[in-house]
Amino acid sequence: MTTTSNVSAATGSAPTTTAEVREAVLDASARATPVRILARGTWLDAGRPVHAAHRLSVSALDGITEYNPGDLTLTARAGTSLAEIARVTGAERQWLALDPHGAPSGSLGATIACAAAGPLAHAFGTPRDNVLGLEAVTGTGAIVRAGGRVVKNVAGFDLTRLFTGSWGTLGVITEVTVRLRALPEVDESYAMPVADDGTSLGALAARLRTALIAPLALELVNGALAGRLGLSRRAHLLVRLGGNEDDVRAQRTVLSELGELTTVPADAWRALRTAEPPSAAVVRFSMLPSRFAECWSFAHGATASVDDVLIHASLGRGVVRCIIPYESAADLDIFLGVARSFEGTRIFERLPAVGWTDDVSPSRVADRLSRDIKHRFDPMNVLNPGILGDRT
Amino acid sequence: MSASPRTTTDPLVATLTAIVGPRGVLSRPSELMVYAADGLPTYRKRPALAVFPSTRDELIAVVRALAKAKRPFLPRGAGTGLSGGALADGDTVIVGLNRLSRVLSVDPENRLAVVEPGAVNVTLTRAASAYGLHYAPDPSSQSACTIGGNIAENSGGPHCLKYGVTLNHVVALTVILPDGELVTLGNAHGEDDGYDLLGAFIGSEGCFGVAVDVTVRLTRDPEAVRTMLADFTSIEAGARATSAIIAAGIVPAALEMMDGPTIRAVEASIYAAGYPADADAVLLIELDGLAAGIDADVRRVEQLCYEAGARSVRTARDESERARLWQGRKKAFGAMGRIAPDLVVQDAVIPRTRLPDVLATIRAIADRWNIQVCNVFHAGDGNLHPNIGFDSRDPDVTDRVHHAMREIMRACIDAGGSVTGEHGVGLDKLEYMPLSFTEDSLAAMCQLRDVFDPERRANPGKVVPLHSCREWTLAPATRRALTSTESSLDTAES
Numbered sequence A: 001m002t003t004t005s006n007v008s009a010a011t012g013s014a015p016t017t018t019a020e021v022r023e024a025v026l027d028a029s030a031r032a033t034p035v036r037i038l039a040r041g042t043w044l045d046a047g048r049p050v051h052a053a054h055r056l057s058v059s060a061l062d063g064i065t066e067y068n069p070g071d072l073t074l075t076a077r078a079g080t081s082l083a084e085i086a087r088v089t090g091a092e093r094q095w096l097a098l099d100p101h102g103a104p105s106g107s108l109g110a111t112i113a114c115a116a117a118g119p120l121a122h123a124f125g126t127p128r129d130n131v132l133g134l135e136a137v138t139g140t141g142a143i144v145r146a147g148g149r150v151v152k153n154v155a156g157f158d159l160t161r162l163f164t165g166s167w168g169t170l171g172v173i174t175e176v177t178v179r180l181r182a183l184p185e186v187d188e189s190y191a192m193p194v195a196d197d198g199t200s201l202g203a204l205a206a207r208l209r210t211a212l213i214a215p216l217a218l219e220l221v222n223g224a225l226a227g228r229l230g231l232s233r234r235a236h237l238l239v240r241l242g243g244n245e246d247d248v249r250a251q252r253t254v255l256s257e258l259g260e261l262t263t264v265p266a267d268a269w270r271a272l273r274t275a276e277p278p279s280a281a282v283v284r285f286s287m288l289p290s291r292f293a294e295c296w297s298f299a300h301g302a303t304a305s306v307d308d309v310l311i312h313a314s315l316g317r318g319v320v321r322c323i324i325p326y327e328s329a330a331d332l333d334i335f336l337g338v339a340r341s342f343e344g345t346r347i348f349e350r351l352p353a354v355g356w357t358d359d360v361s362p363s364r365v366a367d368r369l370s371r372d373i374k375h376r377f378d379p380m381n382v383l384n385p386g387i388l389g390d391r392t
Numbered sequence B: 001m002s003a004s005p006r007t008t009t010d011p012l013v014a015t016l017t018a019i020v021g022p023r024g025v026l027s028r029p030s031e032l033m034v035y036a037a038d039g040l041p042t043y044r045k046r047p048a049l050a051v052f053p054s055t056r057d058e059l060i061a062v063v064r065a066l067a068k069a070k071r072p073f074l075p076r077g078a079g080t081g082l083s084g085g086a087l088a089d090g091d092t093v094i095v096g097l098n099r100l101s102r103v104l105s106v107d108p109e110n111r112l113a114v115v116e117p118g119a120v121n122v123t124l125t126r127a128a129s130a131y132g133l134h135y136a137p138d139p140s141s142q143s144a145c146t147i148g149g150n151i152a153e154n155s156g157g158p159h160c161l162k163y164g165v166t167l168n169h170v171v172a173l174t175v176i177l178p179d180g181e182l183v184t185l186g187n188a189h190g191e192d193d194g195y196d197l198l199g200a201f202i203g204s205e206g207c208f209g210v211a212v213d214v215t216v217r218l219t220r221d222p223e224a225v226r227t228m229l230a231d232f233t234s235i236e237a238g239a240r241a242t243s244a245i246i247a248a249g250i251v252p253a254a255l256e257m258m259d260g261p262t263i264r265a266v267e268a269s270i271y272a273a274g275y276p277a278d279a280d281a282v283l284l285i286e287l288d289g290l291a292a293g294i295d296a297d298v299r300r301v302e303q304l305c306y307e308a309g310a311r312s313v314r315t316a317r318d319e320s321e322r323a324r325l326w327q328g329r330k331k332a333f334g335a336m337g338r339i340a341p342d343l344v345v346q347d348a349v350i351p352r353t354r355l356p357d358v359l360a361t362i363r364a365i366a367d368r369w370n371i372q373v374c375n376v377f378h379a380g381d382g383n384l385h386p387n388i389g390f391d392s393r394d395p396d397v398t399d400r401v402h403h404a405m406r407e408i409m410r411a412c413i414d415a416g417g418s419v420t421g422e423h424g425v426g427l428d429k430l431e432y433m434p435l436s437f438t439e440d441s442l443a444a445m446c447q448l449r450d451v452f453d454p455e456r457r458a459n460p461g462k463v464v465p466l467h468s469c470r471e472w473t474l475a476p477a478t479r480r481a482l483t484s485t486e487s488s489l490d491t492a493e494s
Helices: A018-031 A082-090 A106-111 A159-165 A196-211 A221-226 A245-256 A267-273 A289-302 A329-341 A368-377 B005-009 B012-020 B027-038 B056-068 B119-128 B147-153 B196-203 B235-247 B259-269 B294-307 B319-330 B331-341 B354-367 B395-414 B429-438 B437-450 B476-488
Strands: A011-013 A035-038 A054-057 A064-068 A073-077 A131-138 A141-145 A171-179 A185-195 A217-221 A236-243 A262-264 A281-287 A312-316 A319-325 A345-350 B048-051 B073-074 B093-096 B101-105 B112-115 B170-176 B182-186 B209-218 B224-232 B254-259 B281-291 B312-315 B342-345 B375-380 B384-389
Touching: A018 A054, A018 A131, A018 A171, A018 B429, A064 A082, A064 A159, A073 A082, A082 A106, A082 B319, A106 A171, A131 A159, A141 A159, A141 B437, A159 B196, A159 B437, A185 A245, A185 A267, A196 A289, A217 A267, A217 A281, A221 A312, A221 B027, A221 B119, A236 A245, A236 A267, A245 B182, A245 B294, A281 A289, A281 A329, A289 A312, A289 A329, A368 B437, B012 B048, B012 B056, B056 B093, B056 B170, B056 B209, B073 B147, B093 B147, B093 B209, B093 B312, B101 B119, B112 B119, B112 B254, B119 B147, B119 B196, B147 B209, B147 B395, B170 B196, B196 B209, B196 B437, B224 B235, B224 B294, B224 B319, B235 B281, B235 B294, B254 B259, B254 B319, B259 B281, B281 B319, B319 B331, B331 B342, B331 B375, B354 B375, B395 B429
Parallel strands: A011 A054, A035 A054, B048 B093, B073 B093
Antiparallel strands: A064 A073, A073 A171, A131 A141, A131 A171, A185 A236, A185 A262, A217 A236, A217 A312, A281 A319, A281 A345, A312 A319, B101 B112, B112 B209, B170 B182, B170 B209, B224 B281, B224 B312, B254 B281, B254 B375, B342 B384, B375 B384
């Protein structure tokens, strides 16, 4: 077996049908040759290094296979880009309310496989809340069709949730059915400068929790990130409001009582999603929402030794995300040392290969149930081995 | 059913009695009759024993004793399920969770609550109401059904159109696996990561283990609520209104339809809600959210209903009128029970745009088999509940009901639907699973079950037909390669 980083592999294939994906997986299993599964390759350095000699790309599994606007459901092959889905559904004034970090050229399959979510998760949840069904090829070559194309479904054990967020380690997702929503009549975004100390933020978070607002997204950004979004270089609260004219106006009034509001263009959200530089560590810290200020302060303290750190947070969900540029892995030593001491949940998205150590980023699939699932769905351990910290 | 000598001498009685006391174990056939049925009248099965732990420690000890004795068991809440899922026979022991019914904590700041599995759905909302919060999933049986049962079935309810089903509201579970191991699924204190074991467990119909405690997300009470009733002279017009409302970007909290036979059954009962008795369909539409803007949505919904052909649209003026409109819907099953001794409540989901033609097909099937079907259902998400009232003492009628039900389920599958939206597969839907899923998909489900319960002792024989639970067929080359490396793989099966 050739050991490579998760970014490059010596050879690759790009099947155009589910049957071809199955052939490729069976071949890999028969030869006990691991494959790195990818789609459009926009987020390849996420997750732990995969030791694989071959790439298996679903990028040629492209295109929307079924879209019934009246049902607000859409089925697309895994390599279909989020941008294409936005284009087609937008023409019907609908959308897939998932905005994972990264370029819109990223694929639906990768979004679901990595359970990747962005600011809209505040109102619409994460991929697990938006996926209705999917097709995947397991490591044994079984073509599994999980869930369905209807918005409510409890038939059978929930394989849809199992594959969602499994990072390609249990099967190659080939097709996905998602729930869509109607675009709001009014969709406006605002920024409000806020004091960046723990006490003020704690008070603000508490007021926002009880305020009579129902934002689509509620994201706090630090000064450096605000600067990237065209705002002044101080911490800001970004709020996205959607609804009819009356309720958006009322919510804006409630918010304006908490601080000074300025309108920001809708593409600020895209700028936020694509803010991370090519060479950066990305980590999410989360705690109960009531401990939000503590979580935010920890993230600032832990990254104090690094320049140009971008930090943003979903206030309602209690998740703080840090983007830490580095030139050499050693630049991260102090940060990783401090991150280890975080009391809440820490989830690393991107790290240099040497950073993925058990004490910094313990595997989340080391428990008996997870190991057994992996063994049953991929007995030859050929699908993205090691990407979740599973032993290879 | 005759008394079996086995039940009186079952060695497990002494073991379980030592854990829960003599009042916590039922073994006499006469006592067990209560547990021979659930909410679906067509199946009866008598379990070997029933045991009722009162504390978390007792529950854990009971499951471990069952593991040691290698006895099949099934967890049971209130027994209000509608798929025969909470039934057992042979050696199987029912683990009744009704005594584990406490709301353990409510955390209004984080909008979380921790409950025991036997807590009744509505008691959770009552415990949260002082903080202006509620638990969103609201099955029609919410005054009786338990949170543990809701997790087993991934229950919905009228308000899941806007707020989502049980899956979307449970953040963590402590589970005792059938082998007696205690595990935590999900993360109550932050983001979850790794495989979605919590998602896999929810809706597993008691086949994956028993929830010991449940952490749920609470939802803020809406600032304003508007409940509307629109009446139509045809089901098709009601279905058109449904599609138009959703397409307009309005997400009602609930969007329920009742057909003519249902309306008349309700209006003839003590639950009379003031529905127009000559209508062929009514839509019960509830909008909720911020006060600002809600009346604009009410006007828009009114307009869309009239455009679809509504005769009248009215909005409840006060809480008592609202409660009355809802009572008719929530008690519709009870009202239908009044006109026939037995009632089969079916459950299937179809794409919303197929409502008019599938409902027409259902009517044709009912006519052909000469039975009366009442439709009361969650129109907003295409979740049908065709109900058939009948007398099970009449074998001819019973036979016709079964034939009609099968044809109705087939029609829903053919329309691209699912055989169950919220009631679960249980026993009743087993036969339809191969129509909805490929052998590979069913086998994958069995693999998942075997991870949680390799001995297949938890609620045996439910959800996936036994013949699907074969070993996975590997391509020959893979099988050879696997055999040669099996010993080096890190497996946890031993």
